Amino acid sequence: MSIAKLCTWFGIPRRRVYYKPVKAVPKVDPRFADPIKKMIEEEPSFGYRTVAWLLGFNKNTVQRIFQIKGWQVRKRAVGMRPRIQAVPSVAAAPNERWSTDLARIWTGKDGWASLALVVDCHTLRVFTRSISDTSGADIQRWMRPVPVSPSAPGTGSAIAMTSSQRPSSRSIR
Structure with a gap:
């Protein structure tokens, strides 16, 4: 059975059957990636905005490189964080505390x-x-x-x- 006949039966265009999307692998320019990698090795807590500002690069470019290379810093969890309990300062005798x-x-x-x-x-x-x-x-x-x-x-x-x-x-x- 021909592909043309199958496409008519299922109601889809033939072009969809023959089309194979070819997406190029994203390329990273080493002139951007090397200084970014060096900076995040020195300061791993820096996000893409801080790195972009310190290096003078476009933040969208830096964010894209972070995503491609897997260097994205995870966002902190929202909510209460553990804090030190405030305990009354009680001294046993005068002039102690x-x-x-x-x-x-x-x-x-x-x-x-x-x-x-x-x-x-x-x-x-x-x-x-x-x-x-x-x-x-x-x-x-x-x-x-x-x-x-x-x-x-x-x-x-x-x-x-x-x-x-x-x-x-x-x-x-």
Whole structure:
């Protein structure tokens, strides 16, 4: 039976039967591939956009080479990643563990001021405070008077903190 007759029975054109698609194997220019390969060997986490920008190549060309050579960097999974659990910083005795904090305070017409605190993690008292003002304004009027703590080393001041203000870092000593 002829192919022409079979094609008429099945309702397909003869051209579809005889046509053999010939797709050329993609060619990669070594003047692009060599510097790209060298860069991703040095920095394997770089994606095609970073590599293209650093080498000054077209990003579409670099992406195509990544796909042909199988160098594509996999996208990170979306979602929550494991994090370190924040554990309250609890010290067994005074002067065992300390926590620091730095804050910027808007003081109105005087501008910004920086406040640095050192807190004992056992007694939850602020022993040292330092406030600085770059504009030279009288910043002491913004500070409340702080009584001296008898348990503080040397001559420090102390303010009691509430449990919600307790420092939560384990590594501060």
